[in-house]
Amino acid sequence: MNRHLISAADLTRDDAVLFLDTAEEMARVADRPIKKLPTLRGRTVVNLFFEDSTRTRISFEAAAKRLSADVINFSAKGSSVSKGESLKDTALTLEAMGADAVVIRHHDSGAPHRLATSGWIGGSVVNAGDGTHEHPTQALLDAFTMRRHLAGAADGGPTHHRGPGDGTGRDLAGRRITIVGDILHSRVARSNVHLLTTLGAHVTLVAPPTLVPIGVGQWPCEVSYDLDAVLPKSDAVMMLRVQRERMNAAFFPTEREYARRYGLHGERMAKMPDHAIVMHPGPMNRGMEITAEVADSVRCTAVEQVANGVSIRMAVLYLLLGGAAFGSTPAPAPSTTARTEENT
């Protein structure tokens, strides 16, 4: 483990649990009247976005600001990048400006890896989604949400929709997670398969065969083409956004057929165990992969995932920039006492 967060595959079980536990601490800050910690005062976090993603960008921005970091938003659109500046020169520019962390979203798989290993910059690199490769903070916030619902009760079990619990110290051993949709193009799915497996969960991917990558056989998960068969054996079902354009490339015939075979509607949701939750990384295509009935039900955690995203990104920035070499020696979470002092 190092000072970058590029791939969920790089995290050990203890790394992952530390991220989740730290995020629990951060979540408590969000419940206070003053939602701010002084931890990263004087540090600079750059959000370097080569792809439009307002949700992810503002989530990182809120996280950095709650830690009192200075935040610079660098959008490739309308900048020198759109005039042909290379990633290298952009990186050198940010380095010259003293960026302590670069949060990068890029349309090319591997761009964050390249940024972290090229020697162009000295700060931490956080992958905020690269091409069809990975989106590790999304996987962490998904795991965080699952842990709260599926291991958040006092006995370590599910909370049965009585609101999220606190699963601090726990992993997801034995939980059965189903991810449904466009696996082929999904960085969320890739990161989740790595992270959930590391946390002890059993992952099943469900998609039409056209949207499953060749080579998936090497992944530590099951693959099914039959959503109805998998639902009764799922503790959480994650519905991925399916872009309507995919049907133009013959990945599936029509939106209606996709919705019929792989969409989650009320009748299907009823096949899930009572305690099971429905997740969606957003933005949702209501009527495509998920119906309004399911999206608005008490089982659906989509909105909660957004809130958890800020807590997770606070934890990531805190652990990467706090100088804590997690993995070897776990960083202490910010103590309640210290926070109180600095907040008064």
Added chain:
Amino acid sequence: MTMSKILIRGARPLGGEPRDVLIDAGTIAAVGPALEAADAQIVEADGQILLPGLVDLHTHLREPGREDSETVLTGTKAAAVGGFTAVHAMANTFPVADTAGVVEQVWRLGKESGYCDVQPVGAVTVGLAGKQLAELGAMHDSAAGVRVFSDDGKCVDDAVIMRRALEYVKAFDGVVAQHAQEPRLTEGAQMNEGAVSAELGLGGWPAVAEESIIARDVLLAAHVGSRVHICHLSTAGSVEIVRWAKSKGWHVTAEVTPHHLLLTDELVRSYNPVYKVNPPLRTEADVLALREALADGTIDCVATDHAPHPHEDKDCEWGAAAMGMVGLETALSVVQHTMVDTGLLDWPGVADRMSARPAAIGRLRGHGRPIAVGEPANLTLLDSAYRGAVDPAGFASRSRNTPYEGRELPGRVTHTFLRGRATVMDGKLT
């Protein structure tokens, strides 16, 4: 060098018993155990391997148009350093080598360079666009005497255009060299499609996109009675198809690049674009099948697909990077490492796959000849005992995009002779 007589002492022709070889007036004047020539310059070979000058069927010299990455002069210098005495200059230049004028320009630049013979390849279709046949006959009839035609970089994917090209070039004993890549199956392709691409989230270039075109083209060649050459064959499946076509007696030849004999897609995990190449690096099973096919003759020859790119086209993210690797200066070392040191091929085999057969496919006169009295003195001396790390800073090529930087490889070309004139002497360009 003005000296016309050179006496090479103690070289081992094709790895055999030590012999002295006397070169006079551009030809091999004598071969024997202990030759004397008072007026000759002496080259002490000291047991080094003597090979016929290497011939490359597939070289990108980039001139005209991309002189920032390579010129005919720098490219032929790199060729000489690598032991080559003839290269086929691919047609995907700017402008495209699809007219007699452009191929003659490249041919003339080769003559002026003097480091290596340059045989231009002509485009099959106008602008490599795959729609209309280029003036193949005019390019053949030009001073450049083109016999190999290729849209390399692009596949002649239209079956009718391919059929017509195969038929048309029969009139002057030409050959179409196909870059086998079904375009629809490779839209957005970034690397070999398989376990690694699935994990890295990079667009897949499936083996079937190569194999389906090769299967079609060997059938077309058989149907019209033409010969067809397959560029940079890269998969185990392609080997099977070519083997089957040859078993039918069809006139199919194929080449493999040095990098496909050594490197696999596992290297892409670094996201370092120096490993980005087309066709992409494949799997270990493919590499082993390619070596075996080169050894048994299913694959006729090694061709470098030397593809120089400026630094900035590789010093970037994977998706933005150019495809290709330089290869002229490391080709023989990689072949020694993968084929000779593994016991798959002996030195006569290397001479066949890197000189005689590519020359025969290109119908190139004066190259790929035996090391015998009266033959043109196109020769390469290899110190096969040498071991050293590849240092791109020392390349003669204008570009540095080698996948072997820092890798220890065996063998070093110490001398290259082009028609009796040393282009490389003691490892240095003359």
